[in-house]
Amino acid sequence: MDDLMKIVNEIVEKNPWLSGMVDFLDGDIMAIVNIPEKFRAVVEFDDLKTLYLNLKNYDGVYKYKNLLFFSDWQYGIFVYDINDEDRGHYVEHLSKSISFERFKKVVEKLT
Secondary structure: OOHHHHOOOOOOHHHOOOOHHHHHHOOOHHHHHHHHHHOOOEEEEEOOOHHHHHHHOOEEEEOOOOOEEEOOOEEEEEEEEEOOOOOOOOOOEEOOOOOOOHHHHHHHHHO
């Protein structure tokens, strides 16, 4: 899990929305402290429907197979492939309002 948290931390550091840098630059001086806190733990799922429901309802980091999903109420869902060593590159960005059928198709394509 330490290797996985290292990957998560690299991703958060390189993504200006996840790190809070976008909000900080817009004047929210606490954003770079508060926003990354919700990305300090990873919850792993084997069931796609359960993952989908958690992504829609909660912020945080979720793992499904080779994918990490960073869910944020304000900026949506950033999807990263843990096998891609370019931590600054997300493979997909999803809206929290995505339908389950569309979500399933996207995930199947990425795994």
